[in-house]
Amino acid sequence: MPELDWIKGFALKMGEGTEEIPWTERYLSRMKNMYADGDACREILEKQDPLIYRFHELGAPEEDGVLSFGITELMPGKVGNEYYMTKGHFHKKLMTSEIYLCLSGSGMLMLENMEGDWKVIPMKEMEAVYVPAGYAHRSINTGNEVLRMFFVYGADAGHDYNTIETKGFRHLVTEQDKETAVIENPAWQAASE
């Protein structure tokens, strides 16, 4: 699979830009409270601070009608029995959707709305997944290689990371007996009580 060439989109947008768009990197230390197994997390961090994922995107103006697009690369790995995942977010402009196209690797897209409706959608190479308006979304790498995703969303949608950072999702994607298992998130229950 060839690399996505950012230059084309970037050049057009900027008129003449030919620089690559820098990656934003998320290391485990910046997500340490998001994994269920705190002991496993601390144990990893005592030795190293692994890169969990990185993303970059076209810097489109945050205007109605304008779209932003980018790439996320989510590494393979686990914290305890929980697969590496992105932070996940709602949109600030809640009722806006997002499109994911899996470019390589395999995983899951976790969806959940404010009312608790949720769904886990498998992501496989060249499959597109639709995030309906109102749903928080998180990518989870259940495979052994990098999960690469192309995403598109309205440039004025905005990101609300805080709701998920505070309460988490209602469900976790874990490995149990070498199989992928979706389980209830005990921490979410606690935060809601």
Next chain:
Amino acid sequence: MPELDWIKGFALKMGEGTEEIPWTERYLSRMKNMYADGDACREILEKQDPLIYRFHELGAPEEDGVLSFGITELMPGKVGNEYYMTKGHFHKKLMTSEIYLCLSGSGMLMLENMEGDWKVIPMKEMEAVYVPAGYAHRSINTGNEVLRMFFVYGADAGHDYNTIETKGFRHLVTEQDKETAVIENPAWQAASE
């Protein structure tokens, strides 16, 4: 390159749908006034009516904040020395953008706004091209295989095909001495006088 699996996006949107989304097909007879070489076009149509392109997309509700996405497959071929192309369109909600990701094949994306600013961007496998708000866009297959594109746009953007059908784009993409050449469109000049 595996086929894009529509079912995932469709199933999520519709809750349970598992049917494939039907293609909309554009045959040469439906575009016969859009190619510069009318004689060459008539000559082809006396023998056959070739499929020029087809597309299908997720039937998202035409609401602010909602995205629609789909696939276009543009066949290889020429009418005279002009490469097979899509009709091209403005958005009815003019100041809205669109994202193209070339999945396979090669070609060009022709962009032109109402004021006459224009640009031709090469499309190659796994390259994304950004259509800025306000620009009409047409895909052109300059290669020997099917040009497959993944596209995303705001579901409420709407399509204005009529402006291009009436006047055309200001430039054509043609083959001259076995090379791709972008030339001025004489028919556009005539329609504008």
